[in-house]
Amino acid sequence: MAVVNLTPDSFHDGGKLVAEGSDAPNVTVALRRCQQLVAQGASVLDIGGESTRPGAEPVSPAIELARVLPLLQRLAGDTTLTAVPVSVDTRHAEVAAAAIAAGAAIVNDVSGLADPAMLDVIAASRAGLVVGHLRGEPRDMQRDIRFADVLGEVADELAHSVERAVAAGVARARIVVDPGIGFGKTAEQSAALVAASGWLRAATGCGVLIGASRKSFLAALVPDGGASASSDRMVASVTAAVIAVERGAAVLRVHDVKETACALAVARGLADAFERARAGAAGRGGPRA
DSSP states (O other), X not given: OEEXXXXXXXXXXXXXXXXXXSSSBOHHHHHHHHHHHHHHTOSOEEEESSOOSTTOOOOOHHHHHHHHHHHHHHHHTOTTTTTSOEEEEOSOHHHHHHHHHTTXXXXXXTTSSOSTTXXXXXXXXXXXXXXXXOSSOTTTTTSSOOOSSHHHHHHHHHHHHHHHHHHTTOXXXXXXXXXXXXXXXXXXXXXXXXXXXXXXXXXXXXXXXXXXXXXXXXXXXXXXXXXXXXXXXXXXXXXXXXXXXXXXXXXXXXXXXXXXXXXXXXXXXXXXXXXXXXXXHHHTTSOOO
């Protein structure tokens, strides 16, 4: 899942797809970026019109729609991209409904269904749902972080969100859970959750999305300030992505599509080569001492 931020203030790439001298997206540049991401290996495009970085101020659904709808409409008319599912990253049911009507196939709700109308929108459509874990609002979520058992509490709260969605008529097969890396968690807690995909899948019965790309918790894992800026976190992000998949993640939300796809291909290739060698050894009566 490739990140496509149409915002002026996202933590890593805010403003890159915005028209010069404006807060409005440059739709032509954004469309070109989407084409590039798909060519690099993205299988889903995640389009967002509101920054949810720590400390971010909320924007109205009207502003979100003004940012995301023009690109959704261009994507729907681009024959080279019509087979690529588009996700809309939003906390607002109004935005989700309009995006689905414009062709979005997935709603990525980092808030954990905070909008009471969100489930009605999803249930009335065929859209997939990514339900995130978040306590509080993005602007204040890092101020009072309290977990006695971060793995158990996040798993339980995600499972509760999933059951709410199922009760509202959303099939479990349409739901993916996101533990909210960096959303109201310490660096240590975020690191643990990246490696907890298998745990979360077992607890919720759903596939797991990990969004660790370029996030600040990675800086705590890299010695000597080697990843203090988001621009220095590409290698750390790709490493986290590979570990997340090895631990059971089904979806990776990333900025660096080409690099992540390459790393995953190498990891798969190494594992496959070992299995072929082991099978060959077994056919000859076992490996030599």
